[in-house]
Amino acid sequence: MEYISTRGKVAGIGFIDAVLMGLGDDGGLLVPKHIPHVSDDTLAQWQKLSYPELALEIFALYTDGEIPREDLKQLVDDSYKTFRDKDVTPLRRIKDGLHVLELFHGPTFAFKDIALQFLGNLYSYISHEKNSIIHILGATSGDTGASAIEGVRGKKGIKICILHPNGKVSKVQELQMTTVDDANVLNLSVEGNFDDCQRIIKELFADVAFKQEYHLRAINSINFARILAQTVYYFYAYFQLANSGTGAGTVNFSVPTGNFGDIFAGFLAKKMGLPVGKLILATNENNILERFVNEGVYQPGEFHMTYSPSMDIQVASNFERYLYYLQGEDATAVSALMEGFRQKGRITVSGETLEQVQRDFAAASVENDDCLATIGQVHDDFGYLLDPHTACGVAAADRFTAKSEVTVALATAHPAKFNEAIELIQIEQTFPAQIQALFDKPQHQKLVDGSNSAVKAELLKFF
C-alpha cells in the first residue's frame, strides 16, 4: 500500500514511513493512494469478529504485509487488552433510533485511547525494529495528551513532550497528564489556547531539519495510523446492530467533532464500503465546520470556551484530508485552496461542490445551554449520563434522525472527565476509582509562553 500527500509532493512511501512522517514533508496530509474496498461478502465474514479480530483485518489491508501478521496481531492484542470492557467499544441502546457507542473504556476514559494505545505500541515496535530513537511531540486540547502519555510512558527508546493550553483543560485531564512521573514524559503548559499549541507544533514540524535531527514524531490526529484505528469502531458498531437485528440497511453516525479526525475515519469507513447513511457532524460554539457544511465557508471565527473543551478548536487539522476527496483527489487544487487559506484565512465552496459536502455530511452546532439540557434530559428520561462532548453528538442526532432511521452517537468521553459541566446541572456522579486516585498525586509540568522559541528551548533540554 502506497501513501501520498494531499499536496502531491510526497509519494510512494509505505505505511511505516507514513506513520513516522506524520505531517507530510510538503505540509500536506498523508492518505492511502487507493482506499481498499471491502466487498459485501467480506463485510458478512467480518460481522461476527471480536473487536481485536476486526481491527487486525482492517489494519492488515492498510499495512499490506509491511508488518508481519503475527506481529500486527500482537500489537492489536496489546493495544486493546488494556480496555475495561470485553467488547472494547460496547453499544448501548438509549431509545428507538438512538444508540450510543461507548468509546471511553480505555486507560484515560476518552476515545483517544483507541488510536493512541495502538500508536504507542506501534512506535515502540518500530523503534525496536529499526533500532532508532523516537521523540514524540504533540499538542492537546486535553484528551490526546493524557492518552498519548499513557500509551508510551516508561517505554524504552521513546520520549514524549505534550503541549496543553494552560488552564483550558478540565481538572481530570490536567491530572491525567501531569501526575505521570516517568522520566520520558514532559508536560508543557502553554499560555494561550489549543490553536496556539497546535500552531507551534505545526511550525516546529515544518522545520524539516529540526524534525530530522531530533527524530520528531507526531501523535496528533494528522497521523494516519490514528485515523486507521478509528475506522474499526464504525464497522464494529454496524456489525453489533446487524447482529442484534436492529440495523438492517444503513446506519447514521453522529460525531462530536473538533479536529475532524474521528468523523474523517467514518468518512473513510464509508468509502471502504460500509453502509453508512448520514455522517452527522456535531460542533459546539466553535462551529467553523458546521458553517462549512451548511454555508460553504471555512473561516475561523472567534474562540469560545465551552463545556466540551476537546472540541474548542477553530482550525481542524484533518480537514485537508476531506478537501482532497472533495476535490476529486486533485493535489494541485488542494494546494491552491490551502495557499488561499494561508493568505486570506478562508476557503469558500459553492454550487455542485457544496452540494457534495451536504451529501457527505449533515451538521449542527450545539450551544452550551443545549448541551447541558441534553445531558439533563437523557439522564432523567433514560438514566444514562452523557459527557458534554457526547451530548453535542446526541443533540445533533436528534435533529437529523428521521423516523425509521438508526443513528449511532459516538460517546467520546466518560462523564467523570468533565464533572465541571455535570455539576452545573446538579447531577452527582461517582468517579471511577482510577480517576479518584489522581487527586492525591503530585503534578509535573512547566509553564511556557506561547512562542516557538520558548517551546524549542525546553525541547532541547529534554531531548
Ligand SMILES: *Cc1c(COP(=O)(O)O)cnc(C)c1O
Ligand atoms: C478529541 C475529542 C473530540 C474531537 O475529535 P476530533 O477527532 O478531534 O474531531 C471529541 N470528544 C472528545 C471527548 C475528544 O477527546
